[in-house]
Every structure is written in structure tokens, then in C-alpha cells.
Amino acid sequence: MNIYKRNVKIVLLLLSGLFVNNSALYAEQQTDPVQDSTVQSSSGKADGLPESSQPVTREELDGVRTELATLQERLDRTYERNTAQTQRPLSVTGVAQLRYTQSESRYSATSGGNRNDHQGGLSLNALILNFQGNLKRDFEEGRNINFLFSVVTPGGVNSSFGFDYAVKPLDAYISYYILPSLDPEKQLLSVVLGQQKKPFGLEALAAEDKKPTILSAQSARPNLAGAGDASNGANQGAFPSNGLGLDTRDIGVVVKGDLFPKYDVGYRYRVAAVEYQFGLLNGTGPNTLDNNGHKDIAGRLVLNAPVDYSSIFRGLSVGGSFYNGRAYSAAIGDDYDVKRWGADISYVNTPIGFTYEHVHGQDNATKKDGNTLTIFYNYGEQFVGGYKAQDRYDDWYPTTFQPFVRFDWWSPDTSVANNTTEITTIGINWFLAQTTKLQVNYNFVNLGSHQAVTYTGPRNQFLAQVQYSF
Amino acid sequence: MKRTYALIMAFFTVFALGVNTLRAEEAKPKVIRVGSAYASGIGKPFGYSNAGVLHSRQLLEDEFRKDGIEVRWSFFKGAGPAVNESLANKLLDFVFIGDLPAIVGKAGGLKTKLIAAGGKWLNVYIAVPADSRITSIQELRGKRVGLFKGTNIQLTLDRILEANGLKESDLRIYNLGTADLEAALKTKNIDAAVSGVNLLTLQTQGSAKVIYNTTRAPRDWRTTGAFYVTEDFANRYPNITRRVVKEYVKASYWASQEANRNGYYLVHQNAGWPRTTLDIEYQGRTLKDANDVLIDKEFVDHYANGIIFAKQRGLIRNTFDVNTWIDRSYLNAALKELNLENYWK
Numbered sequence A: 001m002n003i004y005k006r007n008v009k010i011v012l013l014l015l016s017g018l019f020v021n022n023s024a025l026y027a028e029q030q031t032d033p034v035q036d037s038t039v040q041s042s043s044g045k046a047d048g049l050p051e052s053s054q055p056v057t058r059e060e061l062d063g064v065r066t067e068l069a070t071l072q073e074r075l076d077r078t079y080e081r082n083t084a085q086t087q088r089p090l091s092v093t094g095v096a097q098l099r100y101t102q103s104e105s106r107y108s109a110t111s112g113g114n115r116n117d118h119q120g121g122l123s124l125n126a127l128i129l130n131f132q133g134n135l136k137r138d139f140e141e142g143r144n145i146n147f148l149f150s151v152v153t154p155g156g157v158n159s160s161f162g163f164d165y166a167v168k169p170l171d172a173y174i175s176y177y178i179l180p181s182l183d184p185e186k187q188l189l190s191v192v193l194g195q196q197k198k199p200f201g202l203e204a205l206a207a208e209d210k211k212p213t214i215l216s217a218q219s220a221r222p223n224l225a226g227a228g229d230a231s232n233g234a235n236q237g238a239f240p241s242n243g244l245g246l247d248t249r250d251i252g253v254v255v256k257g258d259l260f261p262k263y264d265v266g267y268r269y270r271v272a273a274v275e276y277q278f279g280l281l282n283g284t285g286p287n288t289l290d291n292n293g294h295k296d297i298a299g300r301l302v303l304n305a306p307v308d309y310s311s312i313f314r315g316l317s318v319g320g321s322f323y324n325g326r327a328y329s330a331a332i333g334d335d336y337d338v339k340r341w342g343a344d345i346s347y348v349n350t351p352i353g354f355t356y357e358h359v360h361g362q363d364n365a366t367k368k369d370g371n372t373l374t375i376f377y378n379y380g381e382q383f384v385g386g387y388k389a390q391d392r393y394d395d396w397y398p399t400t401f402q403p404f405v406r407f408d409w410w411s412p413d414t415s416v417a418n419n420t421t422e423i424t425t426i427g428i429n430w431f432l433a434q435t436t437k438l439q440v441n442y443n444f445v446n447l448g449s450h451q452a453v454t455y456t457g458p459r460n461q462f463l464a465q466v467q468y469s470f
Numbered sequence B: 001m002k003r004t005y006a007l008i009m010a011f012f013t014v015f016a017l018g019v020n021t022l023r024a025e026e027a028k029p030k031v032i033r034v035g036s037a038y039a040s041g042i043g044k045p046f047g048y049s050n051a052g053v054l055h056s057r058q059l060l061e062d063e064f065r066k067d068g069i070e071v072r073w074s075f076f077k078g079a080g081p082a083v084n085e086s087l088a089n090k091l092l093d094f095v096f097i098g099d100l101p102a103i104v105g106k107a108g109g110l111k112t113k114l115i116a117a118g119g120k121w122l123n124v125y126i127a128v129p130a131d132s133r134i135t136s137i138q139e140l141r142g143k144r145v146g147l148f149k150g151t152n153i154q155l156t157l158d159r160i161l162e163a164n165g166l167k168e169s170d171l172r173i174y175n176l177g178t179a180d181l182e183a184a185l186k187t188k189n190i191d192a193a194v195s196g197v198n199l200l201t202l203q204t205q206g207s208a209k210v211i212y213n214t215t216r217a218p219r220d221w222r223t224t225g226a227f228y229v230t231e232d233f234a235n236r237y238p239n240i241t242r243r244v245v246k247e248y249v250k251a252s253y254w255a256s257q258e259a260n261r262n263g264y265y266l267v268h269q270n271a272g273w274p275r276t277t278l279d280i281e282y283q284g285r286t287l288k289d290a291n292d293v294l295i296d297k298e299f300v301d302h303y304a305n306g307i308i309f310a311k312q313r314g315l316i317r318n319t320f321d322v323n324t325w326i327d328r329s330y331l332n333a334a335l336k337e338l339n340l341e342n343y344w345k
Helices: A002-036 A058-082 A449-454 B002-023 B049-056 B059-065 B079-088 B099-107 B152-163 B178-186 B198-205 B231-236 B238-256 B258-270 B275-281 B297-312 B329-337
Strands: A090-106 A115-136 A145-153 A168-177 A189-197 A249-264 A269-281 A296-304 A316-329 A334-348 A352-363 A366-377 A400-411 A421-433 A436-447 A458-469 B031-036 B070-075 B094-098 B112-122 B125-129 B144-147 B172-175 B192-195 B208-213 B223-230
Touching: A115 A168, B031 B049, B031 B059, B031 B079, B049 B059, B049 B094, B049 B112, B049 B223, B049 B238, B049 B258, B059 B070, B059 B238, B079 B094, B079 B099, B094 B099, B094 B112, B099 B112, B099 B152, B099 B223, B099 B297, B112 B231, B112 B238, B112 B297, B112 B329, B125 B178, B125 B198, B144 B152, B144 B178, B152 B192, B152 B223, B152 B297, B178 B192, B178 B198, B192 B198, B198 B208, B198 B275, B223 B231, B223 B238, B231 B238, B238 B258, B238 B329, B258 B275
Parallel strands: B031 B070, B031 B094, B144 B172, B144 B192
Antiparallel strands: A090 A115, A090 A458, A115 A145, A145 A168, A168 A189, A189 A249, A249 A269, A269 A296, A296 A316, A316 A334, A334 A352, A352 A366, A366 A400, A400 A421, A421 A436, A436 A458, B094 B223, B112 B223, B125 B192, B125 B208
């Protein structure tokens, strides 16, 4: 038994020896490559080297890894608990307009033309919420399918037309790039299906930050006398809104594209010599069913100066638009012709620019004419895209001032003499933050003698509006 | 209506007077506006190379503080084209920019003077997804290749392709900004990407594999930068221009000292270049070579060749004599004043 115990002790001793040696060998094999990577165990700190040259130790490296793992876990948990998720890439944006209006009223018909009243006040003019994103992204050629859905509370500023804070669809469409869209040197072609802006006019199609005035040109304003829903995103208030409804949306399909693009690689500036868009529309306006068997057609063609970025002719464009449709009138008991055509010229360079647009409309037998000239100057870098995109620590944005003057003539019935409303607007836009601008306008209103008799609404008008978005 | 037009005239008169007041000639500018064609993309305003050091060491700010002149730096996410756009709109006085965008801008009519070299001979890299089987330039034929067009990288790519019997039209070039290019490479939506040291960073992270770099190519194939002043500013403020260039040379001298290599790397790390990337990019190079400010024959030839190359490729329509673009007077004065006339020779 003693011999047995002694043999067991010898075996255990040998095994222990083997275990210790193997551990040492194993440790040596593991540390060699690590040492090659300048990572050492704490006992391997290189003496005599300055602190900045000391190799990092295994313990320090493990510490960093642990911190990274903790941060990753915290990030995952935060993302899961606090982040709204959608099935597809989505961006949510919104716009709000707070407006102050002060109008001079002249009740010519009832009080002998004396200026006897002022009216105005603060109002929430419009709230718009946009959801836009991508339904299919084609990384190879950019034949993407995108969507936009937006809702609006049109608001209002004038009790004559009432406040309207009901939420209504504004834009609702999907678009598809028929031709590849990634290469700026190639032409573009896309199709847009749904409720959208009509392919007509210069002012009506301009992006919001390119519109200097608070109120649209008279010709573009809604035709409230016509059929359909006037939820166009910005109640124009104060003046007779019997325009051509160019600002209002419609439902249909629009094909848009360009030809002969020129790409100035040194500035990443792209301009197409020809831009076009043609649409087939219900013609009844937004959020409304078609009420006849006729589809309206509209189109716009723009010729741009195909020049380099540094050319003085950059931003020079000439455009033409047409609209041909039929609308149902309960009063007539039948459809009547709706025709529009327009021509425009614009020069939008930095820092100066102007736009001029003439539009002509005909609703049944009534012919209408409008002319709008706008001249502006920019102090600041709001419209220099490359300059805005900078790395900065602070929430920097180029403050910009844009003074302008607009002359706007509109005759709602050219067969009636002295029927033109002339509105001259002077104003300034102050782009004070990335998505915020303060607008101040003063409208000098001169009504034709015919309108002065028939219309008793406000005349000269001061407007101030803060538009902010996110 | 007379009252209306009188008010309109008064409105614009006030603005016109305001503009004239702002534009009145002064002996010194209120602000010196410096732009760099590089942004970290992570919201940290740090530049790279000579201009990065000039910015991070606050040399211009220190120099002009006593004059009450503000120094305003801009770091452009849109790289060279965004700098050109800002120059065309008279928003910058000095810029640090790569070779091709500067050539295209000058050919397009920008009134600038090339006043010092900088950021010399940085490598260009071509990377593919980490598991890609592409191993050579020849295999890029017909493949989807991401490139930030209009930057100095494009000039180098064309030279690489030409040496391999290819041209841009043999590839499916996707014009992508730096961030999009990296994302597309990671997600394998492109087969290869051509860019600068940022591709080394992707390789370090394991999401890309560099298959080519210009380390062994002729030095002229690499990208280089330079420091420019607008003709308008130089003509109006020649003494201020001289002082700016002097500080630029001071920064370059500091950046050329091997003793400052850690500090030099730190400037670039702040700009988003990892240490491992810097170790590879500057491997075997002295900082003195990398931060050489001299407008020497090799440098001038590079730009002259670049002009010819850009013209041949249709990137510019008008050529120009590079020597009419270069103005060494400010640099020579600064080198003499600092007793560095022979330092970089």
C-alpha cells in the first residue's frame, strides 16, 4: 500500500512538472506574436523609454476592449429603446409659418372710399409635415423608387376665407428614375405618379427657399371659385384669390427629365440645356375625385444657358408652359374649357437675380392675364451650396439677407376695363439659421377702378412671417 | 403710386449705401478668410498637411491678433469643387487645395495666385472589398469603380489607367463623395474605390483591401497641394499677404522637424486619420520632404503636365501658362526673412 502511495505521488509529481512546462511553452508561443505587435505584458514594460513611446500592455488593451464592448452594448440598447424604426429609409421634415398681418381696409362701396379701419393680427398660417424616403434603392445606376407623403393644415389669415386647420394630404406620390441617375454627365428621366404640383409655370414650381415673397403671385393663387380643394399649403388670404390655381396640386402622372446636360467638374455644377416635364392630370385639384371623363394635359419646357459655373450667364433660363383641360360646372351643367399658357425668363445667379413671368388663362369664355417681375439681391452665402457644407464645432450657418422688389399685375377678366390689380411688394428675407427665415413684406395695392368698386377687402398690407422647419 | 415708388427707391438706396460702406477700401482687412479643401467629415474642423498645422497651431490668429484682424477658417466637405465655388463667389482670400481642382478653377477663370507648395506627393490608393478577388488594375475593366470626380484623385487615376492601357470609359465610374464612396465599398455596391489615405483606414478596419498604391509609381503620379491667394486680396493687401505666407512657412518648418512627428501626426489624427494610416502613408518619407513649400521644377512640371492632361481629357477647355499663375515673391521674402532659403533644397 505504501509502495502504491509512493508511486501515485511520483506520477502526480511528473504530471505537475509536465503541466507547468507546457503552460510555460504555451504562454511563450502566445506572447511572441503579441510582442511583435508592440503589445507586452505589464512586466514587459520597456524601461528607459519616454512615456509616449512605451508600448501598450495587455492589461491596458483588455481595458480598452472592455470599454468598447460596454459602449457598444449601451449604443445597442439606446438604439433599440429610443429610436423609432421604419421598414424603409425615411426622413421626416416639417414646416411651420407664423405670420403677422396688418392691412389697411377701405370700404369704398359702403363708406365713401375713406380709410376707416385697420385689420390684422397674428396667425398660424400653415403647418406641413413631410414623410419622404426610398422604396427601392439602386446603388448601381440610381434607378430608385422614392416616395413623398405630406399633410398640411392650410391655416389662414383672412376671415373672408376662414381659417382651416383640418389636416389634409398635400403631396402623395411615388417617383421612379427611368434612366440612371448617378452620373451627372448623363441625362435624367423620371416619372412621378400621384398628387403633386402641376408642371406649369416658374413661380408655382419654385422651391420654397427660392420664393422671396410671403404671398404668391396673384396669377398662381388658388381659384376658389373653381371646383376642388384649395389645400395648397399656403393660404394666400388678403386679396381676391381668383387666380389660375397654379400653386394647387392635382392628381395624375408627370414625366420629367432633361437633355444635353453639362457638368462642370471643377465646381460640381450641373446644368441641362433642356428641361422638360409633361403631365396627364385629373384637373379637379387635390383630394378630389375626377368629375368628368376628360384628362387635362400640362407641360413645361425650359432652356438653360449651358455654361460653366464661372460664366456670367449661369442661371439664365427661358421657359414656356401650357395647360389644356376641361372642368365641370354645375351652373352650366356641362364641361367647359380650361386653358393656360405662360412664358418666363429668369436670371438666378449669386448674388443677384430676377424673374419675369407672363401667364394667360381662359376659363370658359373668361380670359385672364398676369405679369410678375421680381428683382432680388443676396447678402450672404445662403445660396452657395458648397460654402454651407463646412465642418464646424458650432451650429454655424451663413446668415443671409435678401432684399427684393416685386411688381405683380393681374386681371381676372380681360374683357372688363380697369380690372387690373397691381401689387408692388418690397421686402427682405433674413435667413437667420439653417432652416429658419424671417420675411417682412409691404404690399402697395392699386386696384383698377372696376375692382375698387366691386371689391371691399383690404388694400395696402404689412406682413411679417417666421418660417421654420426641421 | 408716386409715394410707392419713392418708398421703393428709399429702400434700395439704404441697401446700396450699406453695401458701399461695407466695401470701402481699408488699409487692412477686417477678416482673413482661409479655406481648406478637406473636412474630417465628423464635425471636427481640422485640416491636414501644411495648412492643418497652420490652423492647429493658431499661427495666423497669433500674428494678426494685435492688428485686430479676425482669421476665419473654413473646412469644406465638398473638397476642391466647393472651394472653387466659394472662390467664384468671393468668399475666400487664401485656400489650400489639391492640384486638379485648382487647375480646373484657374482654367475656368478664377483669379488666384499660386504662392507656395504644400502637402506634396501624397499617395493615391485603390481598394476593393475585403473578400474581393480583384488583385490588379487590369481586372478593373468593366467594373464599378467609385471616384470623387473633380478632386486631384481623378488626375492620378487617369495616369494609372493610362499606364495600364485603360481609360476612364473602360470602367464604370461612379461619382461619389468620400463618405458615400466608403459606404459603397463597405456594402460592396461598388467593386473598387479610388481615393486617398481613407482607404488605408478601411483596410485597417478589415472592410477593404488595398490592391494598388502610388508608392512605387513615378512621384508625379501622386497628388499634391498648394497654397493660393486671390489676386484681389494680394493686390489690395500685399503686406498682409506677405505676413500670411510667412506664418505658412513657419508652420511648414515646424511640420518638417522629425522631433515634431508625433505632434504632426496628432494634427492629422484630429482630422480623422488614424495613427496606423499615418504610419503607412509616411513610411520611408521625411517630414521635410512631405512639407516642402518650394515651388521647384518638379512641382511646376507636375502642374504643367496636369494642365495638359486635364485638357486632353476634356476636364478643361482652356489651357494656361502655369508660370503666369505662380508668384514666388511672397514665399521668397518669407524664406529670406526666416533664414530658411536653403532649408528645403
